[in-house]
Amino acid sequence: GESVGLHLPTLSVQEGDNSIINCAYSNSASDYFIWYKQESGKGPQFIIDIRSNMDKRQGQRVTVLLNKTVKHLSLQIAATQPGDSAVYFCAERIQAGTALIFGKGTTLSVSS
């Protein structure tokens, strides 16, 4: 079936490094993508989103890149901090009015 997947289940970085979390999606019709951060025992928290008519979007310390040619989505976190340690999920929406389809998540561990 169609689903969103992630390249790596875990990623370990040093504090201050830049982190890149990757995601491959399979549905070329998806019009909206979103990254969530989930800390232990909490619900997912919105990080950043991007529409399919964009290639890049920047937020505070985070950048999302969308490559529709290869159906690839990435989240870049600048100057990673210990508080960034969490599970990161990418999600896609196939069309307006439908629920998000989530990948399995990448666990980011930041060491001091």
Added chain:
Amino acid sequence: GAGVSQSPSNKVTEKGKDVELRCDPISGHTALYWYRQSLGQGLEFLIYFQGNSAPDKSGLPSDRFSAERTGGSVSTLTIQRTQQEDSAVYLCASSLDGSSGVYEQYFGPGTRLTVT
């Protein structure tokens, strides 16, 4: 302002019992979603309510699962005759309008269900 709230936060039940999980969305949000998250897994879509439209139930895993949304606000997810494989965290999310735009979904803290 208040976010999405869910109750109970934890629920332990015996196999075969029925359970009800409650979600209070953010005031003014017309779209409400239920997801299930098993240990170490991503989120599995269950059901989606948008305003007064018929809900999208395509994600419900069996007829033991049902949900309703009263008055366009509070939602209850009911699992009948619970099985051990129903053990998971059940997450509720709401958004301004799921039928247009790209409004982000705000998640509640979830209800951890354990079926013994």
